[in-house]
Every structure is written in C-alpha cells, then in structure tokens.
Amino acid sequence: MESTKIKDVSIEPLNIELEEPFTIAIGTKYTIENVILTIILENGIEGYGEAAPLEPINGENQATVLAVLNSCKDFLIGKNASNYRSISKQVKNIFWPQITALCAIEMALLDAFTKTLKIPLYQFFGGMENEIETDYTIDIVSSDEAKQNATILAKKGYRILKIKVGKNPKEDIDRILAIKDGAPDCQITLDANQGFAPYEALRFLENLAENNIRPILFEQPVVKHDLPGMKFVKDNTSIPVAADETVFTSADAINVIRSGCADVINIKTMKSGIIGALDIAAIARSANIGLMIGCMLESVLSKSASVHIAAGLGGFSFIDLDPHSYPEKDPFTGGPQFNDPIYTLSDDNSGIGVFKK
Numbered sequence: 001m002e003s004t005k006i007k008d009v010s011i012e013p014l015n016i017e018l019e020e021p022f023t024i025a026i027g028t029k030y031t032i033e034n035v036i037l038t039i040i041l042e043n044g045i046e047g048y049g050e051a052a053p054l055e056p057i058n059g060e061n062q063a064t065v066l067a068v069l070n071s072c073k074d075f076l077i078g079k080n081a082s083n084y085r086s087i088s089k090q091v092k093n094i095f096w097p098q099i100t101a102l103c104a105i106e107m108a109l110l111d112a113f114t115k116t117l118k119i120p121l122y123q124f125f126g127g128m129e130n131e132i133e134t135d136y137t138i139d140i141v142s143s144d145e146a147k148q149n150a151t152i153l154a155k156k157g158y159r160i161l162k163i164k165v166g167k168n169p170k171e172d173i174d175r176i177l178a179i180k181d182g183a184p185d186c187q188i189t190l191d192a193n194q195g196f197a198p199y200e201a202l203r204f205l206e207n208l209a210e211n212n213i214r215p216i217l218f219e220q221p222v223v224k225h226d227l228p229g230m231k232f233v234k235d236n237t238s239i240p241v242a243a244d245e246t247v248f249t250s251a252d253a254i255n256v257i258r259s260g261c262a263d264v265i266n267i268k269t270m271k272s273g274i275i276g277a278l279d280i281a282a283i284a285r286s287a288n289i290g291l292m293i294g295c296m297l298e299s300v301l302s303k304s305a306s307v308h309i310a311a312g313l314g315g316f317s318f319i320d321l322d323p324h325s326y327p328e329k330d331p332f333t334g335g336p337q338f339n340d341p342i343y344t345l346s347d348d349n350s351g352i353g354v355f356k357k
C-alpha cells in the first residue's frame with residue numbers, strides 16, 4: 001500500500017448563510033458555522049473532514065473547534081492515516097468533550113485512507129446497502145409555510161416528514177394539521193428536541209390522536225438527562241420513542257438500554273464521532289433497539305459521510321439526512337447521487353467521494 005503518512009494539515013472555517021433561518025425548540029440558526037479539516041498524505045491523497053458544532057447540543061462552537069484542530073496539527077503530521085483508530089483514541093483522551101473536532105479528524109483520516117485503498121467508504125463499512133431513503137425535516141415555521149413546504153416535498157417524492165415541535169404545543173398541533181393537509185399521504189415523525197415535560201409529551205400525543213394523527217416516531221420528547229421521564233413517555237404510548245440528545249457515547253447508549261427508556265437511538269457523527277457512531281450502532285443492534293441516523297447543519301461532505309455509514313452498516317429504520325439546500329454556496333460537490341428522497345451509492349469514487357470546488 002502507498003504511504004498513508006500525513007504530510008500536511010489545513011484547517012479553515014466554513015460559513016454558509018442559510019436562505020431561511022432554521023428554528024427548533026432550543027434555538028434558531030441563521031448561518032452554518034462549521035470547520036473543514038484537510039489532511040494531505042505523502043502519497044498525494046487529500047482527506048476531508050468536517051465539524052458541525054452547535055453549542056446547545058454539543059457545547060462546541062466554531063472558535064473552540066478551530067482551537068482544538070489547530071492544537072492537533074503538529075500531532076497529526078507524521079502519523080499514518082491507516083492508524084485512524086489509534087490517532088482518534090489519542091485525540092479523544094485529551095479533547096474528549098470536543099466531539100465535533102474529533103469527528104472532523106476521523107472523517108478526514110477515513111476519507112484519505114479509503115481513497116488510498118481505492119474503495120468507497122460505505123464498502124469499507126461493510127457495503128450492506130447501496131440505496132437509502134431519507135425523510136425531510138420541517139422546522140418550526142408558520143402553519144402556512146409548513147403546509148406549502150409539505151405539499152412541495154410530497155410532490156418531490158418524500159414519504160416521511162420529520163416535524164420539529166416542543167416550543168409551543170398549540171402552534172405545534174396547528175402546524176402538524178397543516179402539514180397533514182398539505183401532504184396527506186406522508187407519514188410523520190416528531191422531534192421535540194427536549195421541549196416537553198413527560199406529561200406534556202403524552203398530552204401532545206393524545207391531542208394528535210384526537211385529530212386522527214399517529215406519528216411513526218417521537219424523538220427526544222423530554223430533557224436529555226431525564227431517563228425516567230422518557231421511560232414514562234415510552235411506557236404510556238405505543239408510538240416508538242427515540243433518544244437523540246440523550247445519547248452521545250457508548251455509555252449513554254447502554255444507559256438508555258438498561259433503563260428501557262427508548263425504542264430507537266438516533267446516531268449522529270456530530271455527537272459521537274464516526275468510530276463512536278459505529279460502536280453505538282453495534283450496541284443498539286445487539287440490544288434490539290432501532291437505529292436512526294441524523295445530522296446537524298452540515299455541508300455535502302459531512303452529510304455524505306453519514307450516508308456512507310447508514311448504507312455501509314445497513315439496518316437503519318429512520319434516516320434523517322435531508323439534502324443540503326445551498327449547493328451553490330457549498331465548498332464541496334459530489335458525494336452519493338441524490339434524487340429526492342433516495343441516495344444511491346456507487347463504486348465510481350473512493351472515500352467519501354466529494355471534491356473541493
């Protein structure tokens with residue numbers, strides 16, 4: 001195999017202004033403020049990694065990620081990308097709370113390594129599937145806008161709409177009814193982003209049931225550390241409950257399983273890194289817990305990496321990797337081919353398969 005020794009590393013901020021602000025129960029984002037890491041191997045191959053920090057979720061922001069990655073630069077140079085687990089472990093030992101920065105390092109290492117091997121990343125992970133279907137997220141917007149979006153999305157072929165709730169139950173119900181009106185054949189999932197008390201979450205489901213609406217998933221109804229509260233919700237509804245913000249680490253996944261508080265775990269690279277995501281997927285599968293994969297506000301690079309993980313491992317029941325809607329502002333192009341709502345992976349490009357414009 002060609003040398004996978006790291007010759008150089010570059011780190012740059014990625015700022016993309018969103019066309020529309022993105023609002024969920026814990027806040028509003030106006031701009032993507034991520035960080036791109038490029039590692040260059042002695043064999044000339046470049047590997048790309050991305051960090052998508054979001055303070056209320058992972059306690060990081062662009063400035064902390066830049067600081068961590070810059071302080072890892074000298075450590076990375078001279079290491080072998082083929083030793084990606086060893087490198088990840090050493091970085092994690094020091095910067096364990098800086099998980100999106102670690103994710104960028106793992107992503108860049110795996111991209112460069114699998115490019116050297118000349119195989120696509122999803123094949124490296126096992127190549128279980130070469131097609132995955134995503135839902136599309138409708139954030140907290142007016143009912144009119146939500147209905148309009150739902151109609152357009154249904155026409156495009158989306159079969160599952162994920163609806164952000166948890167900020168104002170009355171407005172949430174109105175918005176869900178509007179979405180159902182605009183896209184009557186779509187199934188819906190709900191994500192409260194920790195916005196409800198346990199009893200409020202159940203009352204919310206009861207209100208929906210009175211309107212003959214039955215979501216197929218209820219994600220993170222209550223605050224992340226309230227495992228008994230989440231169990232209360234789960235035990236009092238037949239709608240599957242998913243843990244998202246509750247699970248960042250393998251230990252978190254085991255706690256969810258031991259406490260019996262969720263039916264599904266939502267895995268995100270920006271919560272656990274890529275290696276952590278693989279570990280959590282294995283734990284969940286072993287415990288017969290459903291798998292979901294999600295993302296933050298990410299460029300085509302990082303989103304593509306998650307598509308490779310979902311397809312490579314297979315068995316994800318809920319896929320929330322909606323496409324980026326700002327391709328002209330994205331610094332990357334390529335990645336798995338996307339025709340709403342299906343990603344198709346091919347063996348034409350190795351690694352993550354994205355290119356810098």
Ligand SMILES: [Mg+2]
Nearest residue numbers: 191219220244
């Ligand atoms: Mg979520």
